[in-house]
Amino acid sequence: MSATPVLALRGVSKRFGAVQALTDVELEVHAGEVVALVGDNGAGKSTLVKTIAGVHPIDEGIIEWEGRSVSINRPQDAQHLGVATVYQDLALCDNLDVVGNLYLGRELLRLGTLDEVTMEQRARELLNTLSIRIPSVRIPIASLSGGQRQVVAIARALIGEPKVVILDEPTAALGVEQTAQVLDLIERLRERGLGVLLISHNMADVTAVADTVHVLRLGKNNGSFPVKGTSNEEIIAAITGATDNAVTRRQARNAEAAK
């Protein structure tokens, strides 16, 4: 793991009108590291991802890219830096084939026209190196299963040779086998030296592949844990704020009363 994180957020805040969605959030993603971002609904995970992806520019704080401070105001800025985002809804074009989707928006050209042959060849190579099994690279996305679409969406993120890949709930709608395939793929991304930011609700997935877990709660950092040596309960307690709730407060009061 390199000393300088590829991507670092320092004291990032984001407001939407009267809502403080993010407050002084810190986050670091190193090359070859899988960072899981967990938190309850409304904790600010999606907002955080969107600030990195350039959908919502940050209000305060600094985004550092390989140690340099950068400003990400548009999705293109993030893409140029080398951040690839796979959103939960995938947003693939059902009518285009796998090759068409992989290269959508960055088609290879030959004499000014689409170079289908090279794109098909490279697509097959990429899918092979990632051990992605799909029936054919020339069938429309509509024919693929949910898990296959997910891996195609992730593979598409890799076409631009990014340094950080953000995966938003990649296993949310998948079955057991497909989830395992996606987790395998995430490990392969780490082996390729990419930084992976994984947003998930699923503790089993997080502990299976992540190196570090960052917990967000009500738009603030609520702890960062190395996966090894941390129990699920500790993470869940940080997510739900179980250390500070009606039950613990009552226990504390009772304890004081007993004195």
Place this chain on the structure above:
Amino acid sequence: MTSDKSTIDTPNADGVPADDVPPPAVEALDPRLLIREEGLKGYLIEFKRKMRGGELGSLPVVVALIIIWTIFQLKDSLFLSSTNMVNISYFLAGTGMIAVGLVFVLLLGEIDLSVASVSGLASALFAVFATTHGINTWLAALLTVGIGAGIGAFQGFFFAKIGVPAFVVTLAGNLGWNGLMLWVLGDTGSLSLSDNGPMHLLGQRSFFMDQDIAGAYILATLAVAALLIGSLIDQSRRRKVGVPFRATSEIVLRVAVLAVVSYAVAYVLNKSDGVPNALVIFLAALIICDFVLRRTTFGRKVFAVGGSIEGARRAGINVALIRIVVFAISGGFAALGGLFLAAQTYTATLGAGTGQLLMLAIAAAVIGGTSLFGGRGNVWSALLGMLVIQSIQTGLDLLNMNTSIQYMITGAVLLAAVVVDSVSRRTQRSSGRA
């Protein structure tokens, strides 16, 4: 694919060897894939599977065409005569041009209801430019098509940037541009056009290579040679880099089918006057548009927007720009079609662009196999659809049918085409291909 807990907890240690099996020489194929077998037999199997899956392609059109031609031939033995075939091939070009523009719009999953009015306006504008103001006819034609494209872009702006549904914008345009045409023609009523320049080229008495017998055969040979050479080059490139390629037998079959069709058409047309220049220009436009849609990034973007707007946007495609350009293309082709239609009678009339023209153009695109739901189709559907439409029109004319009957039949044909489109889309969904 190992996914049990033990391998994941200790990544790279014992997880890798399982995946590290040396890749087989021939890439392992998914056993569930109903892969196309090499050769002719596989081609037929693939064809049958597509039919069952609802990917009907141009099959319904061919069937419809055979039925229509049989019925009309039984009613009137002149129908299949070469003179009538030349007629059909000439008259399909005008409405066909409008349908080409509509194909682009339909690929986005939108509709342009203003094309007929724009075509009428174009004929009026051309007449005023060329006849009243004496502008050079070629320049006038260019100006007219440019104005058509501008009108399309104008409507596309309201749709893409303001967010008004295309249906409403172009419905307003349908009325508005028709009104503008009436205003342009004003008191004169109708203007006649002289038989020169573009009007002569698009007129009924203008044939490729001046009716030379060789003309039709040269065109047929060019088409066959282009397909053959293109397929072989593609095959060798694919073979070289090791991606699947078309079997030689399949290429031969495709080229043979095209050769039979094109030489037969050339022979029939040659028995009468030859290939109308209007048809040649229409075919050239089809080839160019097909190339643009299938081989350029712009075409890929059009399909992407038609497939998933969000997907296209995330891929960095400027959706609004694509929409505006596509509506401009539609407007431009509508104007071009208007010139073709004006040249049929060498007049710009108050009735241009009214009546069933809009329905015919939409019907042609849909009958030919371009989906109303966006993302699926090709420009050749304009040609196939127009063959059906124009055969019906010409057949009914031969039988001296009333306009009332014509309207009803055209309406029924459009309905039938949309039903086929909807049903085939549902079948495709249920078999997971849409």
